[in-house]
Amino acid sequence: MGDRTYCQIEIAKRDDSALRATLVDEHGFEEEGDSADRLYFGDAEANYGGSSAVADLQDLRLPFFGYHDAGGDYSPMVFAFDGATYAECAAIVSAPVCTVDDNGEPNQSDLKTAREYLKVHKRAKQRMTAEPLADCSECLERIYEWQPHEDDKHKDCAAAATVA
Numbered sequence: 001m002g003d004r005t006y007c008q009i010e011i012a013k014r015d016d017s018a019l020r021a022t023l024v025d026e027h028g029f030e031e032e033g034d035s036a037d038r039l040y041f042g043d044a045e046a047n048y049g050g051s052s053a054v055a056d057l058q059d060l061r062l063p064f065f066g067y068h069d070a071g072g073d074y075s076p077m078v079f080a081f082d083g084a085t086y087a088e089c090a091a092i093v094s095a096p097v098c099t100v101d102d103n104g105e106p107n108q109s110d111l112k113t114a115r116e117y118l119k120v121h122k123r124a125k126q127r128m129t130a131e132p133l134a135d136c137s138e139c140l141e142r143i144y145e146w147q148p149h150e151d152d153k154h155k156d157c158a159a160a161a162t163v164a
Contacts, residue, residue, distance in 0.1 A: 003073065007050030008032070008042040008094075009057070009066035012128035018060055027053035037129055054079060058086055063124040067094040082123035089117035 009029065011019045016039055023029040027050070029041040043050060049068030057064055058081050065080035078096050079088040089096040090110070096117050098110030 003048055003071040004045040005049050005069045005071040006042065006044050007046035007053070007066065007068040008040060009050070009053070009064055011039050011041070011062070011064045013037050013039055015062045015064075015128075018062055019057060019064065022056050022060065023053060026056065029053065049074060049077065054081075054086075057081065063127040065121055065124050067091055078117060078121070080117060080121035080124045082120050083127055085120050085123075087113075087117040087120035089114045 007029075009023060011023075013034065014037075020041075023041045024031070027043065027046075029043045029046075029050075031039060032042040033040045043053075046053065046068060049071055050066075054066075061083050063081060063083045065078070067078045068076065070076045076091045076094075077088050078091040078094055079086070081087075089098075090113075091097060096114040098114045099107045101107065
């Protein structure tokens with residue numbers, strides 16, 4: 001058993017069936033609430049800030065974002081995945097931050113990390129409300145413009161041609 005801390009992950013309601021199994025069944029997260037188009041899952045004792053759950057969710061190529069509190073040897077972080085790109089950044093109260101030097105100048109590396117996180121977070125939010133281009137008739141997966149289908153797997157699928 002490793003270091004444990006609180007982690008919350010926000011997903012699109014339409015992706016519930018695809019992501020719930022990973023969050024709840026595999027990693028022990030619990031549903032904590034919802035809004036018009038989102039579901040919130042949390043784990044008060046996420047191992048290493050939920051890092052394995054976050055990695056497993058990326059394999060599904062569906063957008064999500066969230067944060068985790070500080071652990072024994074790591075700071076609080078915000079993270080986002082837009083379906084293609086993952087970004088994370090140090091955080092305070094689930095908001096990205098960067099350090100400043102003695103002259104009040106931002107650390108350029110931290111600033112770059114925060115800006116990249118904000119870009120990915122914005123795309124994730126947009127994609128969480130986007131309509132799919134098509135449903136694959138072979139595997140029934142939703143296809144979004146940031147998720148090209150493999151041509152060899154779906155060579156006879158009309159949806160694959162839509163995305164190509």
